[in-house]
Amino acid sequence: MFVVEDLSVDQKLEILSDAAKYDVACTSSGVDRKGQAGMIGNAAKCGICHSFAADGRCISLLKILMTNECIHDCKYCINRRSNDTLRTSFTPEEVCELTIQFYRRNYIEGLFLSSGVRKSPDETMEQIYITLKLLRETYRFNGYIHVKGIPGASPELIEAVGFLADRMSLNLELPTADGLKQLAPGKSREKILLPMRQIQKGIHGQRMLLTDGRAERPVLPMQEEMSLPAVSGRLVPAAPRPKSAFVPAGQSTQMIVGATQENDFQLLTVAESLYRSYDLKRVFYSAYVALNEDSHLPEVGTKPPLLREHRLYQADWLLRFYGFEAKELLSEQRPNFNVYLDPKCDWAIRHLEHFPIEINTAPYDMLLRIPGIGVKSARRIVKARRSSRLDFEQLKRIGVVLKRAHYFITCNGKMMYRTKIDEDYITRRILDLDHKKNWELDYNVTFRQLSLFDDKNFA
Amino acid sequence: MEQGKIIYICENTPDGVFTAIYDAWAARIADERLNIIVDGDYTFELFAEYRYVETDMEKAVKVARSVSRKISSEAYRQMYTASLSHEEDKIMAIYRFLKLGFRVGAAVTDMHGRDEVCRVFELCRNVSNEACSFREFLRFAELENGILLARIRPKNFVLPLIAGHFADRFPEENFAIVDDTAQMGVFHERGKKWFLSPVDSEAIRRLWNSERSQEYERLWKLFFRTIAIEERRNYRCQRTLCALRYRDYMLEFDR
Structure with missing residues (x-):
């Protein structure tokens, strides 16, 4: 390892943002906080993106590592010990200056601080703690902070950091314990889940205080297998938060897609149990970019599975906002998503017995299951039909994507066109709609370029 | 003889727009004869009567207050946001929206089956989205x-x-x-x-x-x-x- 001490801030920023970029989470959502006299910053629950990089990913936070020195040798990681790269570290002051100066120019919504493990998990977590304390207390920063928990760090440090950050995340990295053992010899499932549970309990404990334990659900005992009973009902803190909240924007995690053999069903099942039993706010999926040479990994230069990642995000959305369960979307027999159809359409086409659905009478949860209708438009439909019957023209103005939805709905008993409720027929029509988009995602070529050698019509 | 059109012209600010709505409302002109537009580039129509609106804070506040009280604060938010739009038809859209609103009350903002509600909703969404983008x-x-x-x-x-x-x-x-x-x-x-x-x-x-x-x-x-x-x-x-x-x-x- 070449550790270089006296680099300029420019050089450090280049190295330590380059080393941080494979972590996908860059959202600033989950917490509303007003500004305060004498401080700088506020936070918006919906999150705010500030720019979009050349890869189309949102830039919301200053995403950097504290250091890219690392004692671990995780095979998939660009910062693994055995890679011959330049190593350096920021000082806490440098991180604070960059954050504040970027923030006041409206470049960013806050800081996303992660780190390699330089000497020990505790030493690393302590550096992070010192930095956040300086940023919050001396620099008076009141904006968003997302911080990585370091697996293996002591519970006291995790807790102390949790009171300074808005969101904390520990990356699960791989959906199965075996995969993790194979690719990250220095980490274990337990070392990741333990702090995750601690953070959950911290958040939970705070809610208990605020709600007097009303409508609270039990914290489940630590389990190695993450199969969980279905518990419904979300909590809404009823009282104002205490002055310093513990991880108010909740925790998130990330899984790498395509580095190992795990299928979509495994990934999605793990995500589902994380939402249910660990109260996670978000699970992120990161298409593996093959940069490291290793016999256990896809060959260097293998294309990152972007379309697969996209499908997982779509399905994740269905779990969180549309009332779907993982087992409705996939099964042991059908463990991977249809590459050509989005998971919602795919589900609808395999369950045509529920369709067509009458817009003017269907219950809200059924409206949500119609391809082309989102949460917002479903809500608007329910409100609007109280005063008048809705027709296709009004659905369009409400924001329903009719070119997708019209195969599955009726308005006042009539379909929009003379279409058949037939699996093959609808599949073909929708594939035509989506073909272009899907190819662009994975192959990054325009449709025009593609049609030159497009053979789909000959199939 | 057929009665000609009456066209109100006002300053392109929420205050100006609200004043024009107040004046047009008070004059009780039939909808099909009425148009309200903002000052600036407009095509001059023959045989129309042009009335230039003097922005008046008191009238504007009256409109804002009665919309908030008699319809709802959400209706007021949508109307205010729509008044910031660059679209030409915005004032008449708001005018028709308010007419319905004063009849049905707070339910108006949910009535996506009605054209006048949809239009104000679209204008409002367009302005809010652009505001978000610049934020x-x-x-x-x-x-x-x-x-x-x-x-x-x-x-x-x-x-x-x-x-x-x-x-x-x-x-x-x-x-x-x-x-x-x-x-x-x-x-x-x-x-x-x-x-x-x-x-x-x-x-x-x-x-x-x-x-x-x-x-x-x-x-x-x-x-x-x-x-x-x-x-x-x-x-x-x-x-x-x-x-x-x-x-x-x-x-x-x-x-």
């Missing part, structure tokens, strides 16, 4: 004296919608946001309330081109370049999410 994409430059200055070139008049956000976020900063389209600016002095004021575009241009600190602009461009993953490069996606028209003053896109 994200506007960039402050730090001038010599520590003052932060941003310029935007929106289609709609979004300044009143974004000013509060930045004043809340930066209570200790002296900053100004200038709208090139409307030639208006928001000004915020440390620890004080923000205010809107017309700006002298020549003065702004001089200020904008004056010496300013470059260090963090350079670092930001560097970060912006480094954070992209080469293997995932996708300019089309980038353009969908951050349209070219927002990039005028986004320094990271400077070549």
Whole structure:
């Protein structure tokens, strides 16, 4: 390892943002906080993106590592010990200056601080703690902070950091314990889940205080297998938060897609149990970019599975906002998503017995299951039909994507066109709609370029 | 003889729009004879009677108050936001929306089956979306004296919608946001309330081109370049999410 001490801030920023970029989470959502006299910053629950990089990913936070020195040798990681790269570290002051100066120019919504493990998990977590304390207390920063928990760090440090950050995340990295053992010899499932549970309990404990334990659900005992009973009902803190909240924007995690053999069903099942039993706010999926040479990994230069990642995000959305369960979307027999159809359409086409659905009478949860209708438009439909019957023209103005939805709905008993409720027929029509988009995602070529050698019509 | 059209012309601000609505309402003109437009470029119609509206704060406040009280605060929010739109039909859309609103009350904003409700909703959504985009994409430059200055070139008049956000976020900063389209600016002095004021575009241009600190602009461009993953490069996606028209003053896109 070449550790270089006296680099300029420019050089450090280049190295330590380059080393941080494979972590996908860059959202600033989950917490509303007003500004305060004498401080700088506020936070918006919906999150705010500030720019979009050349890869189309949102830039919301200053995403950097504290250091890219690392004692671990995780095979998939660009910062693994055995890679011959330049190593350096920021000082806490440098991180604070960059954050504040970027923030006041409206470049960013806050800081996303992660780190390699330089000497020990505790030493690393302590550096992070010192930095956040300086940023919050001396620099008076009141904006968003997302911080990585370091697996293996002591519970006291995790807790102390949790009171300074808005969101904390520990990356699960791989959906199965075996995969993790194979690719990250220095980490274990337990070392990741333990702090995750601690953070959950911290958040939970705070809610208990605020709600007097009303409508609270039990914290489940630590389990190695993450199969969980279905518990419904979300909590809404009823009282104002205490002055310093513990991880108010909740925790998130990330899984790498395509580095190992795990299928979509495994990934999605793990995500589902994380939402249910660990109260996670978000699970992120990161298409593996093959940069490291290793016999256990896809060959260097293998294309990152972007379309697969996209499908997982779509399905994740269905779990969180549309009332779907993982087992409705996939099964042991059908463990991977249809590459050509989005998971919602795919589900609808395999369950045509529920369709067509009458817009003017269907219950809200059924409206949500119609391809082309989102949460917002479903809500608007329910409100609007109280005063008048809705027709296709009004659905369009409400924001329903009719070119997708019209195969599955009726308005006042009539379909929009003379279409058949037939699996093959609808599949073909929708594939035509989506073909272009899907190819662009994975192959990054325009449709025009593609049609030159497009053979789909000959199939 | 058929009665001719009556066309009200008002100042293009919420105050002006609300005053015009008040005057037209009080005159009880049949809908099919009435039009209300903002001052500026309009095609002159023969045989129409033009009435120029004098902006009157008292009348504007009366409209705002009775909409909030007799319809709902949500209806007022939508109407106010729609009044910032650049679309020509906005005032008549609001007028028809209010007519229905005063009849049915708070339920009006849910009535997506009605054209007049849909139109105000669309205008409002368009303005709010643009305000969101500028909340994200506007960039402050730090001038010599520590003052932060941003310029935007929106289609709609979004300044009143974004000013509060930045004043809340930066209570200790002296900053100004200038709208090139409307030639208006928001000004915020440390620890004080923000205010809107017309700006002298020549003065702004001089200020904008004056010496300013470059260090963090350079670092930001560097970060912006480094954070992209080469293997995932996708300019089309980038353009969908951050349209070219927002990039005028986004320094990271400077070549």
